[in-house]
């Protein structure tokens with residue numbers, strides 16, 4: 055057995071070298087053929103690939119053809135996110151369901167619309183009989199995003215009409231997914247914590263009278279208790295994560311996969327896979343882990359030079375996960391600021407004060423202030439970088455006692471609303487499969503018989 059493993063490892067190592075060598079493309083060729091890497095122009099502007107009415111991510115203005123970076127704005131269906139947040143927080147209402155309604159149907163719900171919508175979601179939140187036992191608890195995964203994607207794919211089998219892409223059917227499927235993502239994710243976590251973490255197993259059912267944020271906390275906690283303040287803060291986080299235009303990676307994946315004509319479960323599981331990545335929604339988990347490392351490595355949290363030295367080690371791949379990335383900093387579109395971070399940071403500050411975590415909050419603000427300068431020393435920058443939403447979200451979740459494995463799933467529970475709206479928009483407007491071009495830069499070769507190959 056050991057021998058086999060050793061041989062296996064050697065073969066794999068050799069094959070990996072060959073694979074890596076023969077996958078390399080000379081970076082100069084990208085400029086030669088004017089390939090827009092990351093679907094971005096050299097100045098950072100995204101290549102225009104679609105139109106949407108759902109979300110707008112605004113970060114610059116053009117002045118006589120010149121890009122002027124401005125503080126970021128996020129607009130859902132024409133409404134500025136800060137106005138939406140102000141509206142429901144000042145009225146002391148939950149905002150996530152109202153936001154999901156707005157994204158899906160294009161207008162703000164009135165009282166009656168909202169009550170009806172809450173009832174619809176409550177009616178859809180129940181999982182099929184024995185689904186949790188057979189599909190979640192029986193094979194617990196160490197990664198809740200993978201568990202969530204698997205559950206979404208498994209739901210296909212319980213749908214009597216899964217491949218029907220009429221809007222009526224797709225809307226029904228999307229509403230079902232929006233309603234049951236909290237249970238799918240939380241049960242995935244409970245399975246992990248029980249089978250891999252030796253903790254007692256709790257499976258609490260969602261309660262129809264509770265809103266999404268309340269249900270998440272009630273299902274996560276053994277005693278189901280939470281304060282109104284905790285639920286409101288989580289609700290705010292869900293609203294801020296619900297949508298980000300058509301170009302963010304997971305939503306673009308939703309458009310790409312939807313354009314093939316495939317079913318809702320396939321499209322949404324692909325989007326979950328995209329969101330999980332540490333350069334996208336998975337960054338919130340990385341940020342909190344990176345801060346655990348910073349807290350251990352940096353002795354004086356008030357010493358800017360010591361913090362900068364550590365951040366430099368991250369950039370040079372000598373610290374943390376050796377990826378060279380300072381997580382939670384930078385954004386494909388925003389430069390001066392991410393409007394969601396501005397809102398969340400304010401709440402993070404208040405909560406940190408309440409919980410006696412001012413020191414840790416101050417460390418976050420120091421990293422936020424120092425990281426852009428460190429990154430600029432190592433890269434050619436076309437725009438400044440600033441903290442993105444993932445920078446403070448994990449810290450907020452941590453203060454809400456939400457387990458770290460649930461941070462990226464929390465993003466998915468919110469973003470399924472945006473993905474759903476984009477899937478419907480793609481189906482209503484498209485009819486064309488998304489298929490960009492790749493130029494082959496391989497040399498043509500004459501075929502060799504097996505006996506002739508060296």
Ligand SMILES: CC(=O)SCCNC(=O)CCNC(=O)[C@H](O)C(C)(C)COP(=O)(O)OP(=O)(O)OC[C@H]1O[C@@H](n2cnc3c(N)ncnc32)[C@H](O)[C@@H]1OP(=O)(O)O
Nearest residue numbers: 333334335337378379380381382383384385386433442444
């Ligand atoms: C919800 C979300 O998805 S928000 C994003 C969450 N992701 C993270 O927080 C991960 C850390 N950040 C990053 O990896 C990047 O900033 C991204 C992926 C978000 C955006 O990347 P880009 O579009 O390449 O950003 P931008 O053009 O501003 O970057 C310029 C250079 O700085 C580098 N850079 C940007 N941010 C960082 C960072 N946080 N750490 C290290 N280097 C960075 C880029 O890699 C790029 O270098 P390159 O030209 O050699 O490729």
Ligand SMILES: O=C([O-])CC(=O)C(=O)O
Nearest residue numbers: 297298301302303386387
């Ligand atoms: O827009 C992006 O590229 C990433 C992002 O912030 C999001 O999806 O929320």
